[in-house]
Amino acid sequence: MAQLNPALLADKPEILELLALLDAKDSAAIAQRDGLLRQLIPKIKPYPIEQLSLDVQDVGYQARDGYQLVSRLYWPTELPHDHQSIVLYIHGGGLISGTVDAADQSARDFASLAKAPVLSLDYRLAPQNNASDDLVQDVFSGLQWTVEQAEHLGLDVDRIQLVGVSAGGCLAAGIIPLAQAHNIAINQLMLIYPMLDDATINEQPDLVGLTTWTPQMNRQGWQSLLKDHLGDVTLPSTVVPMHTQNYAIFPTTYIEVGDCDIFASEDQQFAANLKQAGVSTELHVYAGLPHAFESFGAAAYLPAIYQNRSTWLLKNK
Numbered sequence: 001m002a003q004l005n006p007a008l009l010a011d012k013p014e015i016l017e018l019l020a021l022l023d024a025k026d027s028a029a030i031a032q033r034d035g036l037l038r039q040l041i042p043k044i045k046p047y048p049i050e051q052l053s054l055d056v057q058d059v060g061y062q063a064r065d066g067y068q069l070v071s072r073l074y075w076p077t078e079l080p081h082d083h084q085s086i087v088l089y090i091h092g093g094g095l096i097s098g099t100v101d102a103a104d105q106s107a108r109d110f111a112s113l114a115k116a117p118v119l120s121l122d123y124r125l126a127p128q129n130n131a132s133d134d135l136v137q138d139v140f141s142g143l144q145w146t147v148e149q150a151e152h153l154g155l156d157v158d159r160i161q162l163v164g165v166s167a168g169g170c171l172a173a174g175i176i177p178l179a180q181a182h183n184i185a186i187n188q189l190m191l192i193y194p195m196l197d198d199a200t201i202n203e204q205p206d207l208v209g210l211t212t213w214t215p216q217m218n219r220q221g222w223q224s225l226l227k228d229h230l231g232d233v234t235l236p237s238t239v240v241p242m243h244t245q246n247y248a249i250f251p252t253t254y255i256e257v258g259d260c261d262i263f264a265s266e267d268q269q270f271a272a273n274l275k276q277a278g279v280s281t282e283l284h285v286y287a288g289l290p291h292a293f294e295s296f297g298a299a300a301y302l303p304a305i306y307q308n309r310s311t312w313l314l315k316n317k
Contacts (some may be wrong), residue, residue, distance in 0.1 A: 005288030044297035081154030092166025094221035114313035126224035136174035171192020173241035197242035247277035258289025
């Protein structure tokens with residue numbers, strides 16, 4: 001039976017009560033949940049990642065349908081604009097929330113961990129999409145812009161790394177067949193508790209009351225993106241990565257997930273499929289951790305996790 005890491009709960013007894021109320025529908029339960037959240041927030045202290053000095057600028061380009069996208073480039077001040085590796089960072093939010101602005105600190109963290117430029121990719125959110133692949137095509141437009149601007153920016157197109165967090169992991173994995181079709185090389189892929197399968201919408205009894213992203217929330221995210229096509233097994237892997245047929249096209253891949261995350265099973269299966277296809281794959285499954293565990297702030301398990309991430313990212317230098 002899964003249980004949360006005691007270090008996550010230390011001095012935060014509100015967490016277990018809060019998690020039990022995440023899917024609350026009646027007004028009394030919602031008020032109780034919101035009150036617990038107000039008690040919890042002041043107790044959360046960010047994990048102190050040593051920050052690099054960064055030059056930051058917004059960059060604009062068009063999506064395939066002409067929609068204007070605005071991504072954000074973070075360039076370590078100490079690095080010359082000369083054949084640098086780059087991380088393309090894709091934020092999470094269940095396909096229905098999140099912005100480049102909201103992900104600003106996370107993008108800064110990844111630039112500091114990687115000691116490399118980071119481009120935080122903009123994409124439209126469901127359900128505003130017209131086609132099911134609009135979101136992945138938006139982030140692919142960011143990859144294309146990066147390749148087109150590489151010489152001007154001082155980038156090495158042979159050292160592009162994708163980092164996708166949660167729903168961003170869905171989009172990062174979805175980019176891989178698009179990149180292959182356009183002869184764009186991806187050197188490394190990092191998936192942080194990625195959202196990979198629209199089939200993960202049913203209750204997982206062993207995780208009830210332990211999850212920060214519930215099956216009901218997951219249904220809402222996938223339903224918003226896929227609309228009438230939820231559960232359609234003919235959807236391409238660009239949209240639902242677990243539909244991948246040819247895993248051999250993937251670059252060397254890093255996957256991490258907590259075992260109190262509804263994505264734990266699909267992420268481990270995806271890693272197994274990659275390994276079976278001969279793809280060099282590094283998998284970390286962290287005991288007692290839920291989805292987006294960093295949201296609860298500094299804890300004893302985080303130094304090792306951030307070291308794993310940094311070690312992987314620095315391979316691309």
